[in-house]
Amino acid sequence: MGTDAQLNKGVLEGCVLKLLEGDFLFSAEIVERMRRCGFSDFSEGTLYPMLLRLEKDGCFIVARKPSPNGPPKKYYKLSEAGRQKLDTFFVQWQELSQSIANVFSRKEDDHA
Amino acid sequence: MGTDAQLNKGVLEGCVLKLLEGDFLFSAEIVERMRRCGFSDFSEGTLYPMLLRLEKDGCFIVARKPSPNGPPKKYYKLSEAGRQKLDTFFVQWQELSQSIANVFSRKEDDHA
DNA sequence: CCTTGGTTACTTGCAATGCAAGGAACTGAT
DNA sequence: ATCAGTTCCTTGCATTGCAAGTAACCAAGG
Numbered sequence: 001m002g003t004d005a006q007l008n009k010g011v012l013e014g015c016v017l018k019l020l021e022g023d024f025l026f027s028a029e030i031v032e033r034m035r036r037c038g039f040s041d042f043s044e045g046t047l048y049p050m051l052l053r054l055e056k057d058g059c060f061i062v063a064r065k066p067s068p069n070g071p072p073k074k075y076y077k078l079s080e081a082g083r084q085k086l087d088t089f090f091v092q093w094q095e096l097s098q099s100i101a102n103v104f105s106r107k108e109d110d111h112a
Numbered sequence: 113m114g115t116d117a118q119l120n121k122g123v124l125e126g127c128v129l130k131l132l133e134g135d136f137l138f139s140a141e142i143v144e145r146m147r148r149c150g151f152s153d154f155s156e157g158t159l160y161p162m163l164l165r166l167e168k169d170g171c172f173i174v175a176r177k178p179s180p181n182g183p184p185k186k187y188y189k190l191s192e193a194g195r196q197k198l199d200t201f202f203v204q205w206q207e208l209s210q211s212i213a214n215v216f217s218r219k220e221d222d223h224a
Numbered sequence: 225c226c227t228t229g230g231t232t233a234c235t236t237g238c239a240a241t242g243c244a245a246g247g248a249a250c251t252g253a254t
Numbered sequence: 255a256t257c258a259g260t261t262c263c264t265t266g267c268a269t270t271g272c273a274a275g276t277a278a279c280c281a282a283g284g
Contacts, residue, residue, distance in 0.1 A: 006240060007208055009270055010118035015215040027232070038211030045272045048234060053270090070231035071279045093212065096119055099150030100205065103127040118270060121241055139261070157243045160263060165241090182260035183250045 012039065013050055014089035017059070017082060024063060024075040027051070051076060059085055124151065125162055126201035129171070129194060136175060136187040139163070163188060171197055 012034075019025060019033050027047055034042040051074075054060060059082030063075045078086065124146070131137060131145050139159055146154040163186075166172060171194030175187040190198065 005204075005271075006122035006242095007204055009121035009241080011208065011212060012271075015212060018215050034215075037214035038207065041272090043272065044233085045274075046270090049270085049272090052234080067232070067280080069280060071233060071277090073232065090216070092117075092119055095150065096123065097209065100123060100127060102149040103130050103146075104202070117242075121270080124242075153243090155243065156262085157245075158241085161241085161243090164263080179251080179261070181251060183248090183262060185261070 008039075010089075011093075012042065012046060013054070014086065014093060015039070016047070016050060017054070017078065017086040017089060020060070020076050020078050020082070021086060022077075024061075024077045026073040026075045030076075054082065054085075057081065057085075120151075122201075123205075124154065124158060125166070126198065126205060127151070128159070128162060129166070129190065129198040129201060132172070132188050132190050132194070133198060134189075136173075136189045138185040138187045142188075166194065166197075169193065169197075 015034060015037070016030060019030055025033070027044060031042055031044060031047060051060075055062060055076075059079055060076045061079050063077075064072045065075060067073050127146060127149070128142060131142055137145070139156060143154055143156060143159060163172075167174060167188075171191055172188045173191050175189075176184045177187060179185050
């Protein structure tokens with residue numbers, strides 16, 4: 001793993017969920033959008049295990065469509081469970097951001 | 113681990129570094145400040161391995177002082193290497209925040 | 225054919241960190 | 255001596271990121 005990026009833990013999943021909130025996307029599209037948003041090293045080695053995990057947890061509606069160039073593409077979109085997971089992520093992300101802001105501004109907050 | 117908190121990965125370390133930027137603190141003080149800033153479940157089981165790791169990497173100036181109640185307390189403060197690690201963390205944190213903001217606002221950024 | 229190359233999907237295995245749980249050393253008080 | 259409180263450390267598991275490798279499917283060329 002890059003020397004840094006324990007920081008990505010959990011975050012990548014949250015972002016992929018967000019990307020699949022509205023549209024059906026397949027792997028290459030997800031990778032490209034993640035990269036364009038700033039996750040420039042985001043790779044399929046990260047994506048596929050994540051998709052399988054989330055699919056197993058019922059987070060997706062999945063549609064297979066034949067491809068002219070290879071095996072059928074798997075398109076993903078959030079299910080209701082997926083949306084809930086996204087909502088949970090977003091709340092936790094906001095709490096985390098606030099806590100870090102507290103630490104870095106030397107304010108104390110008392111519980112959060 | 114809590115079902116959520118892969119999100120904390122890397123973040124807790126960055127925050128502890130920040131707390132030790134100015135003052136000498138020992139374990140219980142670090143735990144309390146982290147909790148007050150919003151990391152309400154922050155525990156010694158997390159802290160001690162982290163301190164040892166960072167100490168081994170030369171991130172600290174360490175001072176032992178006798179305690180009236182038990183074994184000598186270990187006080188920690190950032191070394192120059194520690195400060196550099198903190199700076200690196202802060203930059204990475206900002207980049208990460210920006211990327212997430214991009215994903216959640218559906219803006220694309222092109223590289224970052 | 226059948227090989228090559230591109231596309232899409234998946235698997236395996238390792239590294240890093242959080243954290244629960246338990247243990248060890250030291251103190252003063254009962 | 256024992257006990258409780260304090261302070262420190264160790265062990266082991268779970269999760270996730272990611273590199274690397276595998277496999278299935280297709281089209282086009284030799």
